Every structure is written in structure tokens, then in C-alpha cells.
Amino acid sequence: MPAIGTLSCMRTRPPVLDSRQPFRRAEALATGITIRELTGPKFQKVLHGVYVAAGVQLTDLVRARAALHISPDGSYASHHTAARIWGGTAPNDARTHVSVPDPGSRSERQGIASHRATVDADVRSWRSTPVSSPPQCFCEIASLGAGLVELVVLGDSLVRAGVVTPTELIAAADAWTHRGSAVASRAARLVREGVDSPMETRLRLLIVLAGLPEPVVNFVIRHENGDWRLRFDLCYPELKLLIEYDGDQHVFDSMQRARDLERREELQRIGWRIVTIQKQHYYAQPARVLERIRQARLDCGASASSCRVRTTWMNHHT
Template sequence: MSKPRSLPVPFGQTVFTVADALRAGIGKERLRRTDLVVPVHGVRAPAGAEVGGVEALSVVLRDGQRFSHTTAAGIWGAPLPRGAGIDDVVHVSSDGTVAMRRRGVVGHRLPTSDVRDTPLGRASSPAQSWFECADLLSAADLVVLGDHMVRRDHALATPDDLAASIVPGARGVRTARAALERIRVGAESAMETRLRLGVVDAGFPEPELNVDVLDGAGTFLGRVDMAWPEYRIALEYDGDQHRDQDTWRRDQRRGNGFTVNGWLVIHATAVDVARPAVLFERLRRAFADRAGRTRRKRSAG
């Protein structure tokens, strides 16, 4: 079989619909050649291109349709639980009377509220997608999602935006309201949020997030993930990025500065988030020790 002739720009460079190709004069036989693949019905893409379901469906969204729920949250870069990723199940909401029906798509009929244009097509806004996810995710997963939306740097929404997105009487409203009470500005990763939730659920005081630690002269020693400044106890989540040699050396130097200034820094990993008993015992001992020191100082005074 002869080599397929080149397609005119932009066909052959990105995903496109069969309807657009036919209108451009590209024949049906050409669209069946092996240099093109069919990511979803009615769509073609260059063979070998990594085309996810969202990108493929973006070219067939009609007026009044948008990516929503976990799909929209994934477009905004939010951390999602396993199996709920941006291309695992694609959610599309329509403001009309008919929901999208396609293989691999969960169609919804929801009125248009807050919709944004993105490089992958129209999508529910960060705050709107957070509330839509309340019908799909657990309260803890929704807190993780919310913490990401309101993070201190490059925030996608504010806590007030999340509160305003809640529709009384809608599905998931109780989960959303429960999660909203626990969302905090300052978490920098999903695991930090899960660690905080576990610590508070275990009965410890709620920590402050991303605390700048200073010495007695006001010199900046470093920022910790979470802390109880009145006890001078800090809790750090160490992800895999802390394992390289340069980061380890910086952490050791910073830790020495904390220690000589009376701070106790406890480190946690993913294992501690999954099985926190040992971590919680360390925290209990730390709080007991610091409380005992405070009592002794008061007695001595």
C-alpha cells in the first residue's frame, strides 16, 4: 500500500473531527489510513500521539457542554484519588435537556453556572468543579481538593468561592459543607492535607500551616509544613523529593538551626500517613514533654 499523502494543516498535527475533515475536502478513505487513530467515535488523531480522552472529546463539545466534576478538577491540576484521574472517567455536563452519551463518558444535565475556557476546552471553574465532586468523593478527598484550590501560592479559588458554589438541596451538599469546614489555606500538597486531617482526628490541636520559624534575634531559620508554635513542635512531611543528597544536606542544616533554638521537629512520610500509630505516639510524647517543661518553668518561677 502506498504511503498516505500528507494532510493539510492543521489536520494530522492534532486531534480533529471527522466532520471538519470532510468539510475540508478530506475523503473518507484517507481518514481510514493507518497513520490516523480513532481515540473516540467521530474523532481522528495522528498515530503515535498521546491523546487522552479529554483532549479527544474537547473537539466534539457542543455549545452548552463543558467538562465537569473530577474531569474539570483534573484540568485545573487538582490532586485526585486513584481511579478518578482526568482521563479515567470523563465527566461532561450539559445545560440542555440531553446529556452526552458516549463510551467512556459520564454525562450530566446541570445548568451552566461558572464555566471557564481552558486549553482543553470549556470546563467548570475550580470552585464549581470542587462542589460537583462532592457527589463523587469522600469528605477527606474533598478537603484535599479544596486545600489545593485555595493554596497560598497560585490559588485557584478562595474559601468564599467554595462556599458560594454550594447549591442547597443539590446532591453532595452535606459532604461539601462538612469538607468546607476543614479546608485551610496553606497546605502545599495532598499528603500534607491528609497528614493534618489524621493528626486532628487523633485528638491533637490543629496545627498552623507553613509556619516561618525565627530565632531569638528574628533571623529566619526555615519554614515548616505545620507547627504548634506555643509548644515549639513542628511536623514535616517528607516526600520523595527529600531523598536526594542536596535536599538531605539542606534539611540537616536547617534542622540543626531548629534544634539549637528549642524546636522539636518530627518527620513523617507516606508510611506514617497510611499507618500513623507510631507517629501519633511520638507526637503524644512530644506534647507531654513540652507541657511538662512549661509546668516546671512555672514552678521554678
């Protein structure tokens, strides 16, 4: 039988704290960490009353774990936070989003957006953390009033991350019975595979929502033997017309600009036309962008009826 002194030591031994994972202040104090140590350089605050070791990067996953650590059992990371965890480009929202089974126990702490969990939620485990599935968070964000373009940007990015397919998004959106179901269904049908950036999505939607034919995404021009030659953002193959979005690297990187010039010379030599759009064109002169594309289509032999531009794009352009 152990000595009384041994039993006393066993009872008073402080619990082990893994400071690489979020922990409450009370949990830190129970291990012998003082308030002064907790607020010093060894630790960092994630949320009010929740900390983690100073060397841990405050990713969306870490923030989600912090929020879930103070949420009731059955809660999960959702909405914008889940989308970012899956590698998606969500609408701007710096809060950590969680969904909880009991609306009466939702956290009111600053930095947390707490939602009522849906009964039929599709929740998956990501690195041992419960997270809304990619189709679920797509629909959740739609329920908060996200616009059509924002949702398609999100859908394209989730597909690019390899965590969902357009078909799966359509099925989830069509089955969604909560707020935002109509825009989710429409957006899901505009999601495409192979989109490289949010600005490519926005440019494609500007074209489509203006009533012009939808261009092919990431079209590859090949050599005569079938080998890969050049790839472009958007294309009308039948017209040999390319629509290219040039990001900042094409403007500020001298080596990239030199490669672009050589590529365009090669395109001209083999009979292709290219329309280049930059960020300032898209945001400051969207009507001019559409006019340039319309005129280029006409120049390349498209029928006048397929080059009519509607004003419906104005309802969605941001």
C-alpha cells in the same frame, strides 16, 4: 462573471482542518485524509472516532475538547476533568467528564463520563473551552460521593493553584443544593492556604480528625531581624513543636537527606522539636503516628486535655 470551471473548483475545494485540535473521522475524510492515513503515524486517537495530530500532548484540556466536540451545544468540561484543568488534585478517575444540558443526548462512548448539567452551573472559559469553575467542580465531585479527605485534598490544591480561595469554596458549598452538599460544606471549612502537597493535607486531617488541635500550616521560623530562616509543613508554635512530612525525595535523594540533617541540628540548637512522618508511617501505622504526635505535645508542655486522641479519624483514613 467567473467562469463555470472556476465555480466548480470553488465548490469542490475541501474544507481546512486544524489537526492540532480534536476532529471527527468524518471531518478528516471530508478534507481528503484517508482511513489509512488517519490510523497511521501522523495522527492519534483521543476517543472513539475523534483524532488529533500525533505531536499533540493528550492533556486533560485536549481530552475535554475532544469530548465536547461530540457533545451537544451548551456542554462543558466538569467534575474531575475540570478540577485537573484548573490545576487541582482530583480523586483518581481517568475518564473525561462533561456535563450536557440535555440528558437524552449524553455520550455513551468509552472514556467519557457524561452528566446532566445543573441549571445554575458556574461555567467559565479556559483557553476558549467551557469548564466548570473551581468552586463548581469541587461541589460536582462531592456529589459523586467523594470522601471528606479527598475533597480537602482537592480544595487545598485548587487554592495552591491560585484559582480559588477557601472563602469562595465555603460560599459555593453552602449554596450547593444537590447531592453531597453536607460533605462539601464540611470539607470547604477544612481547606487552608499554603499547603504544598496532598500528603501534607492528609497528615493535617489525620491530626484534626483525631481531635488534636489543628497545627499551623507552613510555619516560618525567622531570624531575630525578621528575615526568613526555615519553613515547615505543620507546627505548634506555642510548643516549639514541628510536624514534618518527608516525601520520597527525602528518602532517596542523598543531597536532600544531608540538608535535612543540618536543618534538624539547627532546630535542636535553637530549642525546637521535630516529629518526622513518612508515607509508610501514614498508611501502615496511622495510630502510631498519632501517638507520636500526642506524646511529643505532652513532652513539649501541652496539657493532657489537649492531647486526647479520638477514634473518629478511622472513619476517614484511607
